[in-house]
Amino acid sequence: MPAKGGTRRRSSSVYNQYHPPTSYRPTLPPGHEEPSSFPDIKLFFRRNRRRMRSRQFLFLITIVGLFAVSLYCLRGTTLPSLAPEVADLLKTPTHTRPQSEKQDAQPKSEPPRVGDSHPMWQLIKDNEMEFERKLAAQSKTLPEAVVEYKRRYGIPPPPNFDKWFAFAKEREVVLIDEFDMIHHSLTPFWGLKPQTIRRRTQEALGFGNNLMGVLIRNGEVRKIGEGGAADWQIEATQGMMKNFVKHLPAMDLAFNVHDEPRVVVPHDDLERLVKDAVDNQMPAANAVEKPRNSWSPRPKDLGDGSRFEDIKTTRFNVFAHQPTWTHSRMSCPANSPARISLEDEPARDNYDSYALGELGFVYNATAFSDVCQSPSFGSTFGFFDRPNAYNIVHDLFPVFSQSKISSYNDILYPSPWYWAGKVKYDDKSDRAWTAKEDKIWWRGSTTGGFSRDGGWRRQHRQHVVQKINANDQAKILTNSSPEGGQENWQVKEVPRSDYSAIFDIFFSH
Template sequence: MPSAFGLGNRMRARHLITVVAIVSFVAITITYLRRPLYVTGRDGSHLVYDTGSPAKTFEPLELANNQAHPVDQLIRDGETRFSALLARQSQTLEEAVTEYQRRYKIQPPPNFDRWYEFAKRKGIQLIDEYDNIYHSLLPFWALEPATIRGRVREALGFGDNNLMGLLIRAGGVTKIENGQEWLQQAVLGMIEDFVQFLPDMDLAFNIHDEPRVVVPHDELSRMVSTAKDVRVPLAFANSHPTNAFSARPRDVNDGKRIDEVKTTRFNVFAHQPTWTHSRLSCSPNSQARSLEDNAVDNATSYALGELGFIYNHTAFSDICNSPSLSSTYGFFDRPNSFNVVHDLVPIFSQSKISSFQDILYPSPWYWYGKVAYDEKRDIDWQKKQGKLWWRGSTTGGFSRNGGWRRQHRQQFVRKINDPYKVKILANTGEEEAPHWQPKEVRRADYRDIVDVHFSHVGQCDPGDCDAQREFFDIVKPSDQQDAWKYRYLLDIDGNAFSGRFYAFLESKSLVYKMAIFREWHEEWIKPWVHYIPLSMKGDEWLESVRYFSGEEEGKIQAPRMAEQGRQWARKVLRNEDLEVWFFRLLLERGHEVRENSAPLPIASLGAPSNVIVLRDANLPNPTSEPHAPGPAPELAEDVGPFKMRKSLGAEQILAMIEEEQAVPGQDLVNDRIDELRTQHGLVGESWTTGDKFRSVKGALTEAYTIPQLARYIRIWDANQSLGEAVGKRRSHVASTQAISWSAWRLGSSNISKRIPDQTEDPAQQSMKEMPRKEWLAERILRNCWGIGPLDESYVQGEQEVCLNDTQMTLLLSGDRGNFERTGILPRGSRRKVEIYKPHNIVRVTDTREGCRTALDLLYKELVNTKCLEVDSRIFLPVAYQQRKKKSKLHRGLREEDLKMVAGTTRTHIAYSVSQDKVE
């Protein structure tokens, strides 16, 4: 019997060991929890681990540091790089354009400003990461737009090509044909909010899982060279760009039909080997194009250490590096369907193999929510089972003559459940000096951390189906939501992408992914940051799970990475994110197929507006800030600004104006406010002294109440809308509005400053802090009267002139001779006049004196113009509709109504009555 003394010593020893273990665990936990979500390296780009040359050619890189586990090193490296990517994103439109030009050596496409505004409004996280779009579309730059359009028509016109056709005309979808109903509805829903900004074009969508286009390497490389060396630089050098797509070409129909074609250049090879076809675009010097049958994979480009952890997923999924895929991946053995073309045809696919030239787009499968994540059925990490879980079918290829043995899903399920020997990494060093070395173990000893089984057998000849049922332990199908019971979830390619990835990422589990097929999100979802990548060979599979389930540091990292991936997926895999990416893709696609639609240098032109630019060619750009109306402070609903619905007609707007003016005393208030403007000489002006600006503002604030000022603004806004409603046709344009200085400096302004609540210039900053009445008074000055204080104007050098639509109509109705006759563009001078019709912009470049001269001549041309003649017949239908509907407003548009419009818009209107009179 042991003595009490000895027993006590042993108890104290065990107690001491327990205390030490607890302290060690706490120390490790604190160390990892103190790490930021994304680790930032010194330069944000370097590897955080050191590597050595491979032992043999094409073998994996050697890790120089064995003191840290390879998984830990890869996580740190991935998070360092990702942190740098987040930090360098553009914050303004101007920065986004500059970054676009730096990356792609070309200007952004037309309507890039619209896309940027759309992306910001949708809360996009990554504004610059769209390299996949550039690389997908680059070869098409080598083709004439008519050639691209013709190939799309040909592809859609042959019924058995298995393509969904979508035709866009005049900012809307006019035809959609083929494809399942859910696919049609999803694509229509994805483009609904931005289709109005797209040009007329025909789009062909692949309705198969498998990709469709692979171009031989010699032809593809020639097209890429032509695009990079000739077409793109030529477009970049265009000195007369435009922020609009060209008119619909003659070879594009009205969009009501898809014309039938009798022949096709697609070839069908279903249930046949495809490796020979698939590697056609690989370089002749690549391993996939080796002359030898036993060529080895170039693992040096993507694998790390003896177990082959994936350090470069892009290189791993590049089939040109891996000839072994010909006998280990289902798509190359016998795809379930394969309808391929070897000419460059623009086909949109949801995923593709690296060697294919399909254009990737965000999958409607995800947007439509075909595999949903039910958060209510998910459980916390601590309650989940510590196993790698997967259930699925034997998809990935069609099995014939035992072909299932060469397909990736079957190989994974077989290997991961193989009871025989496998290598893991064991720490053979001391606690303060760890040393990780490969160690051979029995895989059967780790069955408790793997639960991977087939639940269905399909896509096979009867004999092959029976053989698989006999070989594999087929389990009952499970509910997709059952996956949330497990800590580690496997996503693996099927016939193409699996379709479960987003749901897995949204869950509270850690995601593992084995994928050769590429999707649109490759730049947004990163390996070792948001998921764990797995190789095809499989030497590292078990260790990738064992590290997180068995090592203390791994047990801490696993839930942190799961939550990290979950939070990021909620930010960048929303339907809104897919729409923004798709919008960008279709804009880029659009200007490739349009004639003479060279992209616009947005940064130097600004947003669409009524502006004439007079630029002094001898002076640098100014640096002052623009002035603009600030955001409104909180206002009661009854005094909010007038908001005009586009659907309202002229008679309805008139009724609203009369309703506002019917408030007792408001007519008198409006007249007195207008008199105040006249008394201070502000009619026809756009700038005044700072003292006068503040004096008038003070007079408005002291003399009138908040509701009176608000009604004045509402009536003003309504009159502006009425002017738009009735101004349908103009034979002559006249204006009593002086050319006004504008603080929008085309050449350095950015469009985001035009978006409400985003400008941070001094004028807006001061207005944010104003009381309600002051804000309304300042809005009358700035918005209604178009007046700004001179102390906000910019320095001399680059000047702008703000004109309304009618004034621009006059200028653009003439020709070069008109400009020469008026002296705006004298013959033989070096003065440059550029007209940007979609923006209502005329840019004049000359010396300072020349710009001043042009400014004066433009002013005289506009002020001395005759008048706007309105034919009464334009308004007859309006009067008729009023009588037909028995509107409360029992009259048409009278002369006094047009005068009211003229007084508000500062445009002189002559009302000429024809023999048909208006009631």
């Protein structure tokens, strides 16, 4: 949906106003498009395993470490961070690589040109090229990582960054410089006073609110639990932290025990917090010439960690099994598609911000997942229809959650469900790769939301299964050129049943 002047409106949430879309795909020069064959599948999965391992360990250590830094240390009159010998590098960046070798911190967001080849093939090739460039540009040493961190994020790295770097290297993390997700999740909190953040955590834990509390004192977990947390979640959370909790300051943390997110802040409040963070607080932290590699003393308003303070009131409101779309779009700008779309009008998604062509090949995953751009989600996604749990707050509270929608302000962390091995993969029960069939196979449950009076028909899993197995027409791309000629991919409408053999998608329970 073009904005005024013919310019495409990009991802419009406050998050994306200061976090440019990260899914730009560089294009091949004219005449260099490759034929539509697919890369070696073993190489494809090997690279994806490498990416997953990088994300896991990078995010695991940053969920608490960098959160503690942003909230407790890089604020106020003393801003502890790096050791003096490392901090000197920030003033004399002689250890940096040439600028041309570094990953651009401001990627472009224009849609790629796909040329004559199949769009999917072009997007895969472009993505591979982008990833290889990013991989080659990663810091190899601690001094390089320090300088690159400050260049990207405009603040010094946190205390014990050297210990984190060693932790990551020991586990062969390859994307050593990538902190975008945690950085942008924490940016609004820089607009709050540290004592406000601490008090809100205590308030959230003191009323229960289905939040598991973790109280850290003297480098160990002093108390954990309550809030309806299951035993496995308590044990898994402690296990995830045990290798680095000794490096953390005294702090209270709130972990969401539900799958559904908990925090969504109105757009005007969120915009104000982000502006204060970017314009005032972060530059002040960056101006410290010799930050220390140590934590501030335990604040006086933080107890000894032996108990959760009892709080009589709460700002969290509970209303499960009811529509949540109105609340979920509160953080979207007033002129975004999600806010201007009314229920008595067809939902008009900002399709051009993330998809190519009539069949909608996604080139910008950030914009594609931004609910502010896609009001149609309000009637096609189970969470917005009737979630099984909904315990929400509209002020900025520091809540760690395992999943969230783009418009929510929870802080993501790796799910303890998988860390605890609650869903195990047995390779002995799997088929050899050569024995697998060329089809898309899926089995799953009818979860995704609460159903009342046939409401299950509006949920996303049901939409997918129904669409794939429908007895109607489908659109595909076909190459109309003769064999050996220049490719010419055109949209063609065919009976969906003609391709039923390549799909095996049904509910199991």
